[in-house]
Amino acid sequence: MDHCPICDVAVRPENLLRHVNDIHPRHPDTAELVEQLKAEPGRIAARTPSRPFRVTRLQVTIVLVVILLGVFAYYVIANFSHPATLPCISGTGRAYHWHTQLTITSGGNPVTIPADIGISFTCMQILHTHNPDGLIHIEPDTPEQNRVYTIGEFFGVWGKPFGSPSRMTVKTVNGTSPVAPPSTGVGLYDGESIALEYPSFTP
Numbered sequence: 196m197d198h199c200p201i202c203d204v205a206v207r208p209e210n211l212l213r214h215v216n217d218i219h220p221r222h223p224d225t226a227e228l229v230e231q232l233k234a235e236p237g238r239i240a241a242r243t244p245s246r247p248f249r250v251t252r253l254q255v256t257i258v259l260v261v262i263l264l265g266v267f268a269y270y271v272i273a274n275f276s277h278p279a280t281l282p283c284i285s286g287t288g289r290a291y292h293w294h295t296q297l298t299i300t301s302g303g304n305p306v307t308i309p310a311d312i313g314i315s316f317t318c319m320q321i322l323h324t325h326n327p328d329g330l331i332h333i334e335p336d337t338p339e340q341n342r343v344y345t346i347g348e349f350f351g352v353w354g355k356p357f358g359s360p361s362r363m364t365v366k367t368v369n370g371t372s373p374v375a376p377p378s379t380g381v382g383l384y385d386g387e388s389i390a391l392e393y394p395s396f397t398p
Contacts, residue, residue, distance in 0.1 A: 196208075197211050199211065199214055199215065199218070199219075200224075200228060201215065201218075201219045201222055201224065201225075201228070202218065202219070204218075211232060212229065212232040212233065215228050215229060215232065216229060279315075279318045279320050280320070280348070280351045280352050281313070281320040281321045281322060281344075281348065281351075281352060282320070282321060282336075282340060283317075283318035283319060283320060284319055284320065284321055284334055284335065284336045284340075285319075285336055286319050286334065287334070287336070288332075288333075288334035288335070288336070289335075289336040289337070290335040290336055290337060290338065290340055290341040291333070291334075291335065291341065291385075292332070292333070292334050293332075293333040293334075293383065293384065293385035293386075294330055294331065294332060294333070294385060294386070295330075295331045295333065295383040295384060295385070295386075295387050295388070295389060296329055296330055296331070296387070296388040296389070297329040297330075297331055297346070297349070297388075297389050297390075297391070298329055298388065298389070298390045298391070299329070299390075299391045299392075299393065299396060299398075300390075300391070300392050300393065300396075301393050301394075301395055301396040301397075302393075302394060302395060306393075306396055306398050307327050307398060308324065308327060308328070308329040308398065309324065309327055309398065310324055310325060310326050310327045311323070311324065311325070312324040312349075312352060312353045313352040313353075320352050321333060321334060321335050321340060321344065322344055322348060322349045322352045322383070323352070331349055331383060333383055333385075343382040343383070343384070344382070344383050345379060345380050345381060345382055345383065346379060346380075346381045346382075346383060346389055347378075347379025347380060347381075349383065350379070355398070357379045358393065358396070359377070359393075360377045360391040360392055360393050360396075361377075361392050361393065361394055362377070362390075362391075362392040363375075363376075363377035363378070363381070363389070363390070363391055363392070364389075364390045365381060365387060365388070365389050365390075366387060366388040366389075366390070367384070367387050368386065368387075377391065
C-alpha cells in the first residue's frame with residue numbers, strides 16, 4: 196500500500212492518482228503530484244480488454260423462430276380474419292338459438308359450404324357455421340339482436356355475393372315452396388331449409 200503524500204491515507208498504488216485528483220483537487224501540490232504519479236509505472240490501472248461480441252447458433256435460431264412465428268401469425272390473421280358484418284356474440288344464443296339448413300348446387304353439382312363461416316380468432320358472429328354441412332346457426336344474445344335474419348345477411352357474413360340463382364326453394368313445416376324471383380330477403384327460421392340452384396357458383 197502507498198500513502199497519500201498530502202493526507203497520508205493508505206491507498207493502493209493503482210488508485211493513488213485518482214485519490215489525489217478526487218480528494219485534493221484544490222491542494223496547491225496536486226498538479227505537480229499528478230504529473231509525477233502519471234510518470235511512474237503501475238499508477239494507472241491497466242484496462243481489461245473487452246471480450247468480443249459473439250452470436251451463438253442458439254441465439255440465431257431463437258431470432259429466426261420468433262421472426263417465423265410473427266410472419267405466420269400475420270398470415271393467419273390477414274387471411275382468415277375478416278371484418279365482422281354482424282355483432283360478435285357469446286356463442287350461447289341467449290335470445291334464441293335457431294338452425295337453418297342451406298343447400299347450394301352449381302350446375303347441378305352440390306357445393307360444399309365451408310365450416311367456421313362467421314367465426315374468427317376474435318369474434319363469433321350471430322350467423323355462422325361450425326361444420327361443412329350447410330347448417331347455419333343463428334344465435335343472437337341481446338334483445339336488440341332479437342330479430343329475424345336473412346339469407347342475404349348470411350352471404351354478407353360469408354363474404355360471397357348472392358348473385359342470381361336460377362331457382363330458390365324454401366322448405367318449411369308446411370311443405371316446400373319456390374321463391375320467385377330468388378331474394379336476399381328470405382328469412383332464416385328454425386328448422387327450415389333453403390335450397391339455391393346456380394348455373395355457376397364458386398364457394
